[in-house]
Amino acid sequence: MASLYVHFPWCLAKCPYCDFVSYAVSGDGRETIDHAGYADAVLRELTVRSGDAEFGRARIATIFFGGGTPSLWSAVELGRVLAGIRAAFDVDADAEITVECNPTSLDKEHALRLRDVGVNRLSVGVQALDDKELAYLGRLHDEKGALAVLSSVVDIPGLRVSGDLIFGLPDQTAETAQSHARRLADIGLSHMSCYELTIEPGTRFGELAKRGRLPRADDARVIESFLAIDELLTSRGLRHYEISNYARPGQEARHNLGYWRGEPYVGVGTAAYGFLRAPNDDAQGAHGFRYRNEPLPAKYMQHTPLSATGAEAEPLDAETMLRERIMLGLRMADGMNVTAAEKDLGVTFMTKERTKDLAWLLEKGRVVRVDEGGDVLLSIPKESWLFANDTAARLF
Numbered sequence: 001m002a003s004l005y006v007h008f009p010w011c012l013a014k015c016p017y018c019d020f021v022s023y024a025v026s027g028d029g030r031e032t033i034d035h036a037g038y039a040d041a042v043l044r045e046l047t048v049r050s051g052d053a054e055f056g057r058a059r060i061a062t063i064f065f066g067g068g069t070p071s072l073w074s075a076v077e078l079g080r081v082l083a084g085i086r087a088a089f090d091v092d093a094d095a096e097i098t099v100e101c102n103p104t105s106l107d108k109e110h111a112l113r114l115r116d117v118g119v120n121r122l123s124v125g126v127q128a129l130d131d132k133e134l135a136y137l138g139r140l141h142d143e144k145g146a147l148a149v150l151s152s153v154v155d156i157p158g159l160r161v162s163g164d165l166i167f168g169l170p171d172q173t174a175e176t177a178q179s180h181a182r183r184l185a186d187i188g189l190s191h192m193s194c195y196e197l198t199i200e201p202g203t204r205f206g207e208l209a210k211r212g213r214l215p216r217a218d219d220a221r222v223i224e225s226f227l228a229i230d231e232l233l234t235s236r237g238l239r240h241y242e243i244s245n246y247a248r249p250g251q252e253a254r255h256n257l258g259y260w261r262g263e264p265y266v267g268v269g270t271a272a273y274g275f276l277r278a279p280n281d282d283a284q285g286a287h288g289f290r291y292r293n294e295p296l297p298a299k300y301m302q303h304t305p306l307s308a309t310g311a312e313a314e315p316l317d318a319e320t321m322l323r324e325r326i327m328l329g330l331r332m333a334d335g336m337n338v339t340a341a342e343k344d345l346g347v348t349f350m351t352k353e354r355t356k357d358l359a360w361l362l363e364k365g366r367v368v369r370v371d372e373g374g375d376v377l378l379s380i381p382k383e384s385w386l387f388a389n390d391t392a393a394r395l396f
């Protein structure tokens, strides 16, 4: 089983907090993006990736068009890529197929066009429902526009709709953060992602922060917001299944679950990452490979990438892969199955150091251990999720 990610690298503007590979285009992108040329380049890459021995055998359970703003891509070209994926790989009949959208490039007609080419899930970047907050985040939509778009797509048969929110803005109270979540839940979204605003180096906010010119929310208020959103959404029947994600039963983002569980993924498009398991007889003794595509769209479109296990790929040893599983697995409410990871990767989780660190974490209530059917399961209780990064780092 594997998933497939397609990166679309253009947006209508660059948000000041964003460190994804995305480039602002002028106008509305209809004329300024080479829609067909980019689809052709992705289709060429798909031919290469499906020729890789490991990827070629993979069954694709989920497909995710991320970016950037893939809702700017013409539905015809996106559909052509989707057809190319189906031709190149063995795609499950009930595969989850998601497109990331912004309210400024989505309406009911576009959603219907996407559905008609095979998309069955939209992930909409709402981020806030307050015009001042949206302006601070550099978003191009306003509250009214976001609500109108969501209301027009939420009931389209055959489409699941998720919404993203950002909390932890400088002047935002927990009540405001909670009210954004409430209003999205009221619309009837089946899934919501709620992220704390993080300041990344190399972004406009990162530069301002470096010069001490970016006001920050205080930590206590960020925690209050996290808890207030949790309280509201869980009371509305959405399960808090990962630190930043909530879903109605059965509506979890299967694509992201694959990442968090350490499953392989094919990445295509500008700047896309891919990860695959190494063949058992790999000459370098690697357990996996990670590759990253060319980050400049013009260059990417000129040069089709080589094989995923070729010279440009980074070999991963079993310990590195185990650390990644710890970091991502512990973000899920269900935690990670340590025994399964050990068997899968052929490594020992319970080294002397980890056993000592785990004992401390268990004593502090930062981790819970369950022994079930011979397997050891570790998870972080919800009240300790805010320390999850530190907890995972202690188990590295």
Ligand code: SF4
Pocket: 010, 011, 012, 013, 014, 015, 018, 019, 020, 022, 067, 068, 069, 102, 125
């Ligand atoms: S719309 Fe999304 S991908 Fe584009 S710049 Fe903003 S946050 Fe980044």
